[in-house]
Amino acid sequence: MSEPKVFRLPDLGEGLTEAELVNWLVSVGDEIRVDQPIAEVETAKSMVEVPSPYAGTVAVLHGEPGQTLDVGKPLISVMPVGAVGANSTAAVDESAAAVAAEVYREEEKAGSGNVLIGYGTPGGHGVARRSRAPKRPVAQVSEAEKAADDLLLMRTRVPGKLGAVISPLVRRMARDHGVDLGELQGSGTSGLIMRRDVEAAIKPARDTEEPEWRLAEPPGPASPAAGNTDARTGLGISARTPVRGVRKAVAANMSRSRSEIPEATVWVDVDATALVELRAALKKADPHDTPGLLAFIARFVTAGLKKFPELNTRIVTTEDTTGGASQEIVAFDGVNLGFAAQTDRGLMVPSVRNADKLSARELDAEIRRLTAVVREGKATPAELGSGSFTLNNYGVFGVDGSAAIINHPEVGILGVGRIIDKPWVVDGELAVRKVTELTLTFDHRVCDGGTAGGFLRFVADAIENPGSVLADL
Incomplete structure (x- = not known):
């Protein structure tokens, strides 16, 4: 069976090392042609459309609008033309899930710097994007748990489309808090289950107990409203705008x-x-x-x-x-x-x-x-x-x-x-x-x-x- 071809974010000129994914122009399952624009990305210089070097069926979209992606990291996976017949959608599903799992393993080994759910991974350049310390180092995750994650990914696939959960951190957050991913409706592209979906599911528990993953945060004011108040001025924080792009x-x-x-x-x-x-x-x-x-x-x-x-x-x-x-x-x-x-x-x-x-x-x-x-x-x-x-x-x-x-x-x-x-x-x-x-x-x-x-x-x-x-x- 043919494997999907992975197109990585290219250097868009002037030695730029990252770009913000603004908008997908295709969806999982779409048939695309060579040089068809697949995404709009914003670099530090300008807004550009990225064309696909491959023709075929879109298998995986590696990211969601608003993410900052490093040059050289996966952008999209495409199943080549003729590689899959009309009755082989399950093969596409399995291949797409395999690609996602392989990307995860590569990130665990070296750290990609990609922002999959708002955290980022070690090894990226610039300021680390992780806002909370991990529950435990990735290196301590057993092979059995990796396999369980992959099985969970396969079980929660959207038939004929991208797996409903790509990020292993989202899956692990759900597992640690007893959230059944099969019961969640994803808010991301093609029903992708995002971190915010899992957080919404475990929110009721926060009212009665402090989740373990919250205990890893740096110590701060004990006030429940501390997250919405500036510590220096005491004023309420009305907005937080990431400094990125232009x-x-x-x-x-x-x-x-x-x-x-x-x-x-x-x-x-x-x-x-x-x-x-x-x-x-x-x-x-x-x-x-x-x-x-x-x-x-x-x-x-x-x-x-x-x-x-x-x-x-x-x-x-x-x-x-x-x-x-x-x-x-x-x-x-x-x-x-x-x-x-x-x-x-x-x-x-x-x-x-x-x-x-x-x-x-x-x-x-x-x-x-x-x-x-x-x-x-x-x-x-x-x-x-x-x-x-x-x-x-x-x-x-x-x-x-x-x-x-x-x-x-x-x-x-x-x-x-x-x-x-x-x-x-x-x-x-x-x-x-x-x-x-x-x-x-x-x-x-x-x-x-x-x-x-x-x-x-x-x-x-x-x-x-x-x-x-x-x-x-």
């Missing part, structure tokens, strides 16, 4: 930026009246093909980086022949201009590749395209991780200034505040002008204040006198 990547990148980069900030107020009037005139002449103000500023930024290339660099640490570390400043032939875009999944920074070679209209079109892509969650790792300098238009949030954090490993970020009417002295006379604030945060290792100030002044002068600057670009 938010996890942003947090790690910002923390690294703060810890590694000795940054400094300079800023200047700018009279943007001439730029606003220039765009208004262009829009009057051609309402359908007028670049936005951000595109013009992006054009000035790329021109400024050509004059002050120190801000379009990266610091790289390498090992020398003696085993020590040395650093070098790597300069680039061209500018990949990143820009901050707010999405439902958090702040994203796609980059316009070779932005220094594009006109204001071309920059505007690419900025709009990339903004749409990241908001749909379809940006590629290359589009999100290849910037050499970042432009941040936080003025859209109605604020004037911000000491931004550099997008590591870049060495500079320019922020643009809102454009508002302010009193301004023009030719000795007080006038109302369109004023904005530019803020440059830079890595003090690659340049000093003179270079940073020169770049900032160049961009400011270009905004104040856009006609003369654009004529030279």
Whole structure:
């Protein structure tokens, strides 16, 4: 009899080591074809659909939405086309159960890091996900108990589909508390019995006695409401949100930026009246093909980086022949201009590749395209991780200034505040002008204040006198 083919979560680019399973696009028992999307996963970079390399019948879905899966761990098991006839569904059941049991044994030997029921197993990277200590070490589980677990798995299968219980921890929790799995209706995919189902079944017992598995928790306040109260403030806890996906990547990148980069900030107020009037005139002449103000500023930024290339660099640490570390400043032939875009999944920074070679209209079109892509969650790792300098238009949030954090490993970020009417002295006379604030945060290792100030002044002068600057670009 043919065995199911196990497809493992692939590296989705940029050396990412994990992804969150967002949604299954197939169910157990479905017939699928090669390259058919089977799941949506969210990495630290973007939301992607994972295609199947196999055709056949879905036998096992290794996970449920919300889980974080490690690269290289089982994602789906597929019974190849022609391997099972119409009257051989029992064989599919047995093979699927065997695959699940084998995955369990592999996890016990080395630890997978997968989160099957909200705990995780030893051997995964990062912070351990286990919230409660196990009743006893996995290594002490006898072969007889393993066999009993496997028999229980077979007894509680959904006919023609995935076994109703995959996780050995769920089965063991049920056995320790006398819960009959055959009487439970699973809330997971295809009737999969989850940890929450077993907990719901044993909940009445908690009102009269303290379950043994609860005694393994670290000691804490004795109050029954302690789990819903913050110990430091005494306030009730309204929600707990795991830091994962894009938010996890942003947090790690910002923390690294703060810890590694000795940054400094300079800023200047700018009279943007001439730029606003220039765009208004262009829009009057051609309402359908007028670049936005951000595109013009992006054009000035790329021109400024050509004059002050120190801000379009990266610091790289390498090992020398003696085993020590040395650093070098790597300069680039061209500018990949990143820009901050707010999405439902958090702040994203796609980059316009070779932005220094594009006109204001071309920059505007690419900025709009990339903004749409990241908001749909379809940006590629290359589009999100290849910037050499970042432009941040936080003025859209109605604020004037911000000491931004550099997008590591870049060495500079320019922020643009809102454009508002302010009193301004023009030719000795007080006038109302369109004023904005530019803020440059830079890595003090690659340049000093003179270079940073020169770049900032160049961009400011270009905004104040856009006609003369654009004529030279």
